Amino acid sequence: MTTPRPRPPRIAASLRERRNDFRPLAPWPERLLATLGANPAFVDAVLGDLAEERALRMEREGRVRAQLWYAREAIRAVPHLLWNAVRHGGASGRLRVVGLLAGLAAVPTLVVALLLRDAPPAALVFEGQRGSDIENGVVLNTRHPVRLMTHVLDARGHPLPPATARYEWVTGVPMDVTSTGVVTCREYGDAELRASAGRVATTLVVRCRPVTRVSGDVVMSLLAHGVGEAIPFTARAPNGRVEPLVAFEARVRDSSVARLEGLFLRPGAPGSTVVSVSIGDARANVWVNVYEPVSTLVGLRPDQRLVSAPVQLSVGTSIQWPLPVGELWLRFTPVSRSQPVPKMVVHGRVVCMPAFGPTDQARCDVRESGAWVRITNPRTARGEIAGRLALQRLDP
Amino acid sequence: MTTSLGTLELSALLSVARLGDDAYGLAVRQDLSERAGRDYSVGAIYTTLQRLEDKGLLASRASEPLPVRGGRSRRHFRLTGAGSRAIRDAERQTASMWDGVGTRIRVRPA
Numbered sequence: 001m002t003t004p005r006p007r008p009p010r011i012a013a014s015l016r017e018r019r020n021d022f023r024p025l026a027p028w029p030e031r032l033l034a035t036l037g038a039n040p041a042f043v044d045a046v047l048g049d050l051a052e053e054r055a056l057r058m059e060r061e062g063r064v065r066a067q068l069w070y071a072r073e074a075i076r077a078v079p080h081l082l083w084n085a086v087r088h089g090g091a092s093g094r095l096r097v098v099g100l101l102a103g104l105a106a107v108p109t110l111v112v113a114l115l116l117r118d119a120p121p122a123a124l125v126f127e128g129q130r131g132s133d134i135e136n137g138v139v140l141n142t143r144h145p146v147r148l149m150t151h152v153l154d155a156r157g158h159p160l161p162p163a164t165a166r167y168e169w170v171t172g173v174p175m176d177v178t179s180t181g182v183v184t185c186r187e188y189g190d191a192e193l194r195a196s197a198g199r200v201a202t203t204l205v206v207r208c209r210p211v212t213r214v215s216g217d218v219v220m221s222l223l224a225h226g227v228g229e230a231i232p233f234t235a236r237a238p239n240g241r242v243e244p245l246v247a248f249e250a251r252v253r254d255s256s257v258a259r260l261e262g263l264f265l266r267p268g269a270p271g272s273t274v275v276s277v278s279i280g281d282a283r284a285n286v287w288v289n290v291y292e293p294v295s296t297l298v299g300l301r302p303d304q305r306l307v308s309a310p311v312q313l314s315v316g317t318s319i320q321w322p323l324p325v326g327e328l329w330l331r332f333t334p335v336s337r338s339q340p341v342p343k344m345v346v347h348g349r350v351v352c353m354p355a356f357g358p359t360d361q362a363r364c365d366v367r368e369s370g371a372w373v374r375i376t377n378p379r380t381a382r383g384e385i386a387g388r389l390a391l392q393r394l395d396p
Numbered sequence: 397m398t399t400s401l402g403t404l405e406l407s408a409l410l411s412v413a414r415l416g417d418d419a420y421g422l423a424v425r426q427d428l429s430e431r432a433g434r435d436y437s438v439g440a441i442y443t444t445l446q447r448l449e450d451k452g453l454l455a456s457r458a459s460e461p462l463p464v465r466g467g468r469s470r471r472h473f474r475l476t477g478a479g480s481r482a483i484r485d486a487e488r489q490t491a492s493m494w495d496g497v498g499t500r501i502r503v504r505p506a
Contacts, residue, residue, distance in 0.1 A: 030466070041458075041471070042446060048468035049422040049438050055464050073438055080439025084446065 029074050036078065037085035037096030046077055119154035121197040124165060126150050126204050137205035139247040140185050141235070141280030148181040148204075152197045165197045173208060185210060188237070209245045211235040216277050216284035221333055221390055222258065222267035223293050223308060230263050231286055235279045249278045257290050270306045272392075291390050297321035297373075300391075308390040313342065313377035315384070320374040323350060323366045327394040330373060331361035333387050340381035346373050363394075406486050407432065408444045409453060412473045413483060420459075420470040421445065445473055453479035 030051075034043050050073055057066035082100070085093035126138060126148065140146055148167065152160040167181045172191030176184040181195070185208035193204045216233030231250060235243045252258055254273035258265050265275060270292040277284050291308035294300070298321060300307060311319060311332070323330075323346070330352070332342060344360065346352055348371030352364040377385045401409070411427045412419040425441045448454040455476050458469040475483075 042442060044468045045421055045471040046438055046442050048462075048465035048470065049420075049425070049442075051466040051468065052422055052462075052464050053438075076437040077439035080437070080443045083443060088446070 029071070033074060033077060033081055035096070036081045036100065037089040037093035038081040039084055039088040039093075042084045042088065043081065046081065050074065050077070119156065119158070119160075121152045121160055121200045122155040123153045123157075124150055124195050124197060124200060124202050125153060126195075137207055138183075139207045139209055139245055140183065141209050141211040141243070141246055141282075143185050143210050144281065145176075145182050145184045148183055148193075148195075148206075150181060150195060152200075160197070165195055167196075168194050170194050170203065172206075175206065175208065207245060209243050210238055211243050211246060211280040211282050212238045214277055214279050214282040214284040216286050218286060220265065220275075220286055220288045221308070221331065222265070222288065222290045223388075224267055224270045224290050226267050226293075228261060228264040228266040231260075231265055231275060231277060233277050233279075233284055233286065235282070246279045251276050252288075258288050272306070289390070289392060291388075291392075297323075297389070297391060300324055305393040306390070308388045311342070311375055311385065311387050311389050313375065313385045315377055315381050316379040318374050318376035320372055321389070322369075323348075323364070323371045323373055323391075324393065325366050325369050325371075327363070327365050329361065329363055329390075329392040329394065331390045331392075332375065333390065334360075335386040339385055339387075340377060340383060342385050342387075343376040343378055344373065345376075346371060348372060401482060401486055404428075404436075404440070404444050405448055406483075408441065408448060409475070409479055409483055409486075412445075412454060412479075413475055417472070417474075419473045422470075424473070448479070449473070451478075452476060453482050 030047050033047060034040075036043075050070060053073075054066050054070045057069055061069075082097050085097045089096070138148060150165045152165050154160055165181065166179050167177050167183075168179065169175055169177045170192045173189030174186050175191040175193075176186065177193055183193075183206055185206075188208055188210065190205055190207050193206055195202055195204050213236045214233055215236065216231070218232050220229060220232065222229060233248075235246045235248075237243045250260055252260055252265070252273055252275050254271065256268050257271040257273040258267050258275070260266075260275075265288065267288075267290040270290050272290075273288050275286040275288055277286065289306055291306045292304060294304070294307045294309050297307065297309050302324075309321070313319060330344075330346075332344060334342075341360070346364060348366070349368040350364055350366045350371040352362040354362055373389075375385075375389060407428055408424060411424045411431075415423050415427060421438065421442050424445065425436055425438060428441070429436055445454060445456075449456055453476060454473045456471050456473050458471055461467045461469050
């Protein structure tokens with residue numbers, strides 16, 4: 001009888017056990033340093049020293065400080081490992097270094113490129129000529145070529161280069177349109193254009209309203225820091241009729257005297273200035289006098305060159321003020337044009353052109369002191385007179 | 397022919413000579429850091445030792461793998477004949493440089 005042979009013990013070893021006990025799986029920083037392409041013997045020596053000194057420091061200084069030291073030294077070793085890869089790593093080592101440096105440079109480059117790239121167009125915004133209040137339309141008061149100002153915006157509302165927009169005529173009055181947006185009106189009327197940028201397309205109404213003349217050569221009288229007034233001008237079409245739809249541009253020569261708020265002129269400090277108004281190819285000037293409000297013309301200082309005093313006269317009454325010596329303008333401005341016309345006379349060594357009477361303004365030359373002006377509401381008038389008498393010295 | 401040596405190269409050569417059989421990267425680094433009073437990085441020491449080996453002034457051998465090094469070997473360095481000559485040349489050059497200086501400056505005792 002034979003006894004069964006004892007079964008040999010089964011030896012099972014895990015993958016970890018089968019691996020060399022001295023070479024456990026290296027932590028990821030070591031693996032990272034090993035991939036830099038340096039000579040393997042050099043990498044082993046450096047990583048071995050790092051591991052050995054970390055173990056010494058763990059006993060001496062504790063785990064946290066040892067790990068911090070290890071992290072710092074691992075970072076300090078990187079340039080040396082890269083240099084060794086270039087010197088001793090052969091072609092593959094050098095290739096790894098180049099790849100690594102290119103990768104490091106590519107990251108910020110890509111981030112910057114992503115941040116700076118132009119997003120796709122999302123909206124088109126048309127800029128009418130200054131002064132136009134037509135939504136999604138542009139008023140053209142000229143028959144000369146005009147480039148349409150279009151802003152291409154991305155989804156966030158940031159402007160994109162304008163060259164990306166393309167235009168074409170769709171319907172309406174005949175009109176010359178280039179693909180880049182240069183429009184020439186040939187006749188009066190409206191036309192519809194199609195503008196597109198990328199996948200965004202929209203229609204735009206162009207209103208051709210040629211203007212050949214602007215009448216605006218008038219004088220505006222305003223009180224310093226008072227209420228504004230609309231700029232008085234009238235645009236006329238080639239056939240002479242008034243054109244209400246205009247895109248105008250206005251400029252004030254001296255903004256300390258008056259400044260523009262749309263169609264309004266807001267008075268500032270006392271003084272004189274000119275507002276030039278451009279509509280299409282036509283231009284006009286509006287002279288503006290801003291007066292210092294005073295209660296009376298009595299006792300004016302030499303530096304008070306533009307003053308305006310209130311006048312309020314019941315029927316049959318008058319008011320009399322002295323005039324300063326020199327050349328000056330006198331101008332009465334009524335509160336309402338429907339009220340009676342006052343009678344204005346000057347006395348003394350003074351000559352006015354035109355002589356007061358039917359007119360309510362005159363240029364006067366006061367040659368001696370003692371001259372004066374009298375404003376009268378005649379007994380025959382039908383009601384009260386209210387307004388302002390403005391005085392402007394013309395002497396330099 | 398005299399081999400041109402940098403300051404750190406000469407220091408590393410002297411350290412290897414001083415440490416004898418215990419001359420490997422970590423020991424050289426600690427020796428130099430203590431003597432020079434500055435913290436050399438591991439990479440800098442090995443780059444220098446590698447350069448000296450490339451010049452034929454040092455030779456290296458790998459020890460048995462050690463658990464404390466994560467299963468890696470120590471790389472022990474020893475001076476070659478050229479390395480010993482380089483140290484003597486450097487000593488002669490240094491002595492030549494110091495020659496005649498002692499009588500002109502007062503050296504403060506350490």
